[in-house]
Amino acid sequence: xxxxxxxxxxxxxxxxxxxxxxxxxxxxxxxxxxxxxxxxxxxxxxxxxxxxxxxxxxxxxxxxxxxxxxxxxxxxxxxxxxxxxxxxxxxxxxxxxxxxxxxxxxxxxxxxxxxxxxxxxxxxxxxxxxxxxxxxxxxxxxxxxxxxxxxxxxxxxxxxxxxxxxxxxxxxxxxxxxxxxxxxxxxxxxxxxxxxxxxxxxxxxxxxxxxxxxxxxxxxxxxxxxxxxxxxxxxxxxxxxxxxxxxxxxxxxxx
Numbered sequence: 001x002x003x004x005x006x007x008x009x010x011x012x013x014x015x016x017x018x019x020x021x022x023x024x025x026x027x028x029x030x031x032x033x034x035x036x037x038x039x040x041x042x043x044x045x046x047x048x049x050x051x052x053x054x055x056x057x058x059x060x061x062x063x064x065x066x067x068x069x070x071x072x073x074x075x076x077x078x079x080x081x082x083x084x085x086x087x088x089x090x091x092x093x094x095x096x097x098x099x100x101x102x103x104x105x106x107x108x109x110x111x112x113x114x115x116x117x118x119x120x121x122x123x124x125x126x127x128x129x130x131x132x133x134x135x136x137x138x139x140x141x142x143x144x145x146x147x148x149x150x151x152x153x154x155x156x157x158x159x160x161x162x163x164x165x166x167x168x169x170x171x172x173x174x175x176x177x178x179x180x181x182x183x184x185x186x187x188x189x190x191x192x193x194x195x196x197x198x199x200x201x202x203x204x205x206x207x208x209x210x211x212x213x214x215x216x217x218x219x220x221x222x223x224x225x226x227x228x229x230x231x232x233x234x235x236x237x238x239x240x241x242x243x244x245x246x247x248x249x250x251x252x253x254x255x
Contacts (some may be wrong), residue, residue, distance in 0.1 A: 003145045025114035025130035029129040052199060062208055075113050104168070
């Protein structure tokens with residue numbers, strides 16, 4: 001399963017579409033997946049749970065949602081620290097060099113892993129149908145994008161990348177690094193700036209878990225979404241208009 005060039009070039013908008021369609025499912029299925037799950041537990045297993053305990057249960061699930069988003073933000077930040085920002089967000093497929101340091105020693109696609117954690121965390125805020133749409137839609141997109149990227153890297157890097165494929169798992173990370181460190185120094189500031197929107201999502205999630213205020217959460221969420229959309233449009237236009245050199249990351253497998 002490989003994404004087309006059109007899919008890769010517009011991947012950001014396809015990913016946004018999965019969230020739009022997922023949360024639009026409230027029109028067809030108005031029951032929140034977390035609410036439905038907890039009501040099922042209370043009705044069938046703990047019928048005498050008092051209202052305060054039910055509130056704590058909701059807070060715990062939504063806090064778990066925020067933890068997943070924060071974990072995704074950390075993974076993407078860690079991965080982004082070893083890539084130049086224009087490589088992370090470029091609309092073109094970049095295959096100049098192979099990166100095998102930082103999280104890339106544990107998993108081949110840390111950025112997609114982080115985005116999948118984001119999708120799973122956010123899905124707990126959707127309806128029952130919407131939860132499936134967000135998770136499965138993002139997974140399908142990421143698998144197709146990975147297929148295209150890895151095929152291009154095999155073509156450009158040859159046996160070096162085939163060895164990397166054999167050593168490092170695709171999306172399920174290994175607890176122990178599968179390769180020795182190559183000594184690349186991470187750029188944490190650029191990574192934090194590039195992934196700041198995900199950290200904002202996580203903070204909004206923790207705020208919602210604390211207050212359980214849907215209207216407050218919606219306001220914060222839409223502010224973050226508006227910032228993210230504006231950032232993507234402005235930065236991609238800037239990168240397209242600049243003469244950006246090839247990615248400067250190197251790795252033992254690429255040498």
